[in-house]
Amino acid sequence: MNIDKIRLIFLSLAWFSAIMNVIFGQSVFTFGNVGVLSLICFFVLTFRRLKKESNFIILLLLLVAFIILDRIPSFEEFLSGGRFILVFSALLPTMILVRSVSIEVERVKISQNLLKKLPTQISTSGFQIASHFFGSVINTGT
Helix, strand or coil, X not given: CCHHXXXXXXXXXXXXXXXXXXXXXXXXXXXXHHHHHHHHHHHHHHHCCCCHHHHHHHHHHHHHHHHHXXXXXXXXXXXXXXXXXXXXXXXXXXXXXXXXXXXXXXXXXXXXXXXXXXXXXXXXXXXXHHHHHHHHHHHCCC
């Protein structure tokens, strides 16, 4: 099995546990931990594919976090924090799915063209309301 398939399995498991975490909350506590660990494994396997600049930025952020924190968090604290950000792992495959649908489905292309033709004065407030709505939906998972 190649690395890409393993990464897909880890990301799918993290995505599924994120969805379960949003739906059932703390009652799937253990499954949330499995999702956090699979997301960490996905990130570790992805580091190799990143550009040098991206790896440098990640290392710099880790260094800043190490300097800011007064102590290194325990494993349970890492898992607890990971459960709160787990919902964002669901965004990766969901965005890929939405992009694939927007490329393939003709009705979506028609809607996109109609939205493109709207005057800026009309569409700006609609996009702002939609972004607030979707942001609130995402934030209810934490």
